Amino acid sequence: MGFQVGQTALRHGTEYVEQNINRYVNLSALKHYFNVSNQYVVNKLFLVLFPWRHKPWSRKQSIGPNGQEGWFLPPRDDLNSPDMYIPVMALVTYILLSTLLAGLRGAFQPELLGYTATSAFFIVAVEILGLKLGCYLLxxxxxxxxxxxxxxxxxxxxxxxxxxxxxxxxSGGKGTGGWIGWAVFTYTFLANALFLLRSLKYVLLPENSSDERGTMQTVARSQKSRRTQFxxxxxxxxxxxxxxxLTRS
Known part of the structure; x- marks a missing residue:
């Protein structure tokens, strides 16, 4: 009887958690961003670090039975599709790497792991809030x-x-203080900036927008100019x- 009660409680608890998670996060949509392959990960890392000659930047869409465009293809099938696998793994690697480098310099403290993680999550949160605010205003x-x-x-x-x-x-542990460190930082910054500039055009610079009734309207030139500046x-x-x-530590 106790085993059956436990199973029932576990089942109800699992259903409750899934319902509340689905209320705030679309798990089916989230799975799309983790649908990657080994070849995609390698090619995407290369693209992020060397975006200079990549073409085209437009995302691929599935074709419906009547020839109309459908949903965007998952990362596995489209190199230009954003994914969550690389950003999540890169974030975790950054946190561990920062604490490892601090340990090699003899400056490791147990609190450093939590401080680094908090700082990284804070930067991402501020960035997302700023982007959402900009998208709302535009x-x-x-x-x-x-x-x-x-x-x-x-x-x-x-x-x-x-x-x-x-x-x-x-640079002998000088971080971005040495000239080699600053040269590498300048390159990775410019590569990341160009990657974002090209990749986010379909999100921040759509050719058309829809009003409250769902009617497609062409974006005005002045509005498009403000979006380009943003x-x-x-x-x-x-x-x-x-x-x-993130690198000054």
Whole structure:
């Protein structure tokens, strides 16, 4: 009887948790961002670090039975699709790497792991809030906008990790203080900025927008100009501040 009561409680508890999670997070949509392959991960890392000659940047869409465009293809089938796997793994790697480097310099403390994680999550949260605010003020709407923005905000950690590793190897532990460290930081920052500038055009610079009745309307030239300025501001000055803050430790 006790075993049956336990099973019933576990089942109800699981259902309650799933219902509350689905209330705030669309798990089926989230799975789309983790649908990756080994080849995709390698090619995406190469794209993030070397975006200079990549073409095209547009995302691929599935074709319906009547020839109409459907949903965006998952990352496994489209290199230009944002994913959550690389940003999550890069974020975790950054936290562990920062504490490891501190230990190699003899400056490790147990509180450092929590401090580094809190700082990284805070930067990502501020970045997402700023992007959502900008999208709201510029009347940019997209069904998958939030998850796309979360994914793109995490790609900077790839460049940050490369900067920390190479700076440690070639600058004698000076971080970005040595000229080699600053050279690597400049390159990874510019690569990440160009990657975001090209990738986020379909989110922040849509050709058409819909009103409250769902009617498609062409974006005005002045509105498009403001969106272009916002995209440039996010890709360059904002990323410069965030990446500098993540690498200065």
């Amino acid at each position: 009347s940019i709407s997209n069904d998958s906008q939030l998850l796309d923005l979360v994914a793109y905000s995490g790609y900077k950690f790839v460049g940050v990790i490369v900067t920390l590793v190479l700076s440690e190897l070639f 995209l440039f501001l996010y890709s360059y000055p904002v990323q410069l501040v965030f990446m500098w803050g």
